[in-house]
Amino acid sequence: MRKLLLVVIALVLSVVLLTAAQPAPAAAMGPAYHIVRPGDTLSSIAWHYGLSTWAIANANHLWNPNYIYVGQVLVIPYYPRPIPGPIPGPIPGPYPHPACSVRVNYGDTLSAIAWRLRVDVWTLARVNGIYNLNWIYAGQWLRVPNCGYVY
Numbered sequence: 001m002r003k004l005l006l007v008v009i010a011l012v013l014s015v016v017l018l019t020a021a022q023p024a025p026a027a028a029m030g031p032a033y034h035i036v037r038p039g040d041t042l043s044s045i046a047w048h049y050g051l052s053t054w055a056i057a058n059a060n061h062l063w064n065p066n067y068i069y070v071g072q073v074l075v076i077p078y079y080p081r082p083i084p085g086p087i088p089g090p091i092p093g094p095y096p097h098p099a100c101s102v103r104v105n106y107g108d109t110l111s112a113i114a115w116r117l118r119v120d121v122w123t124l125a126r127v128n129g130i131y132n133l134n135w136i137y138a139g140q141w142l143r144v145p146n147c148g149y150v151y
Contacts, residue, residue, distance in 0.1 A: 031059070032076040036068050043129030049076050053129035066135050100147035106138040119145055 034045055042065045046053040057065040059077040102113060110133050114121040125133055127145040
């Protein structure tokens with residue numbers, strides 16, 4: 001009986017060790033590349049790829065994330081999905097509900113928009129990937145933080 005128990009334990013251990021010794025298939029994660037087109041911003045590119053603006057700026061050694069130029073090739077770090085088609089505009093596609101976004105009008109400031117939406121200016125900037133609170137422009141779309149309901 002003891003010999004049978006030892007044989008069973010040895011078999012179980014050998015199976016466990018053999019399966020643990022084989023490497024698991026690694027996920028195909030690697031960098032992708034994006035060519036900047038007219039109207040692209042670093043925050044819209046980051047939003048498109050599901051990354052933070054800081055991750056793309058850091059991977060490309062950009063000291064000023066507000067300055068990218070048309071034709072510049074950006075490295076998109078750790079992009080596990082297939083590379084999508086071109087980005088249609090500064091922020092791709094319409095938002096699911098108009099209450100979840102706001103368009104910047106001429107003369108607006110980020111702090112005035114944050115006050116109007118009753119959110120913290122830093123939260124509004126962080127959600128939209130804005131590092132310079134003075135750098136917004138007319139026609140830009142901003143995402144409203146914590147917008148899971150209709151106002």
